[in-house]
Structure formats: C-alpha cells, structure tokens
Amino acid sequence: MDMEKRTEKDAQAYRDYVKRKTPVHCLPLNMAKAFLTGGAICTLGEFVLNYGERMGLEKDVSGGWCCVLLILLSVLLTGFNLYGRIARWGGAGALVPITGFANSVAAPAIEYKKEGQVMGIGCKIFTIAGPVILYGIFTSALLGLIWWIAGETGVIR
Numbered sequence: 001m002d003m004e005k006r007t008e009k010d011a012q013a014y015r016d017y018v019k020r021k022t023p024v025h026c027l028p029l030n031m032a033k034a035f036l037t038g039g040a041i042c043t044l045g046e047f048v049l050n051y052g053e054r055m056g057l058e059k060d061v062s063g064g065w066c067c068v069l070l071i072l073l074s075v076l077l078t079g080f081n082l083y084g085r086i087a088r089w090g091g092a093g094a095l096v097p098i099t100g101f102a103n104s105v106a107a108p109a110i111e112y113k114k115e116g117q118v119m120g121i122g123c124k125i126f127t128i129a130g131p132v133i134l135y136g137i138f139t140s141a142l143l144g145l146i147w148w149i150a151g152e153t154g155v156i157r
Contacts, residue, residue, distance in 0.1 A: 030091055037090025041099055045070055067098055074102035079110060104128040 045066050052062030077083040083103045087094035094100060108127045112120035126133065150156040 033089060034091045034093035037086065037093030038096050039093070041070070041094070041096045044073075045098075070098050071102040074099040075106040078103050078106040083107075101129060101132070104132075 048066040048069050049059075049062050052065050053059060057065065074083060077086065083094070083099075084107075087100075087103070094103075105125060105128070109121045109125045112124040114120060115124070147156070
C-alpha cells in the first residue's frame with residue numbers, strides 16, 4: 001500500500017514537471033508570424049521578379065534570377081546564422097519552398113565543414129534535404145511511368 005502511494009505521488013510529480021516544462025503556444029500568434037514571414041519572403045520574390053521584367057527580361061529569365069537570388073539570400077542568411085532566428089520567429093512561414101530548401105542544404109554543410117570536404121560536407125550535406133529529393137524524384141518517376149502507360153494504352157489521349 002505504501003509503495004502504491006509512492007508510485008502515484010511520483011507519477012503526479014512527473015506530470016507536474018512535464019506541464020511546467022512543456023511550452024505553451026498561441027496558435028493565432030504563430031499563424032500570424034508564419035503569414036508575415038512567408039509573405040515577406042514571397043513579396044521579396046515578387047519584387048525581384050517584377051524588377052527583372054521592368055529591366056526587359058523575359059518572364060522565365062526573370063523567374064530564374066528570382067530563384068537564384070532567393071537561394072543566395074537564404075544561404076547567406078544561413079551562413080551568418082540569421083535564417084535560424086527568422087525560422088524560430090516565423091515558424092512554417094520560413095519554410096517557403098525555395099528558401100527553406102536552400103537553408104536545409106546549407107545548414108548541414110556549414111555545421112559539418114569542420115569534419116572535412118568529403119566526410120563532412122560531402123556526406124552530411126543532404127541529411128535534411130535528402131529525403132525530400134529522394135521521394136520527389138521517386139514520385140515524379142512513378143507518376144511519369146503511370147502517365148506513359150496511360151498514354152500507351154489509350155486511357156489518356
């Protein structure tokens with residue numbers, strides 16, 4: 001009986017500890033921060049895209065420059081340890097595809113550079129982005145195969 005009370009007391013103490021240590025999040029505030037962060041990144045991208053078009057570039061070429069500049073900015077911010085701060089504040093808004101993906105490739109490269117070019121950067125650069133690339137290519141190939149089979153069998157004309 002004494003052991004049973006002690007076990008229940010320990011369990012309650014643990015629940016209280018977990019409750020104290022678990023961060024409390026405000027969902028509307030987090031959503032607003034993500035919206036502002038993602039919106040700022042996308043607005044910057046639109047500015048670069050429109051600027052390129054005003055300078056006489058075709059839309060596709062301007063879009064290419066927009067991608068390159070957003071990737072460059074993301075990698076630079078990652079290198080100066082600022083992208084992590086932006087991501088902590090803006091949450092999912094910082095995962096806007098091209099900048100978040102560039103960050104996920106650059107961060108491990110920077111972190112593991114001390115282990116050398118081959119065993120550090122070469123082996124660890126895709127630790128975060130690798131599964132995204134793998135499953136993206138696999139899914140694309142699978143869907144392409146399905147599309148080809150459907151075209152060959154006359155399902156799609």
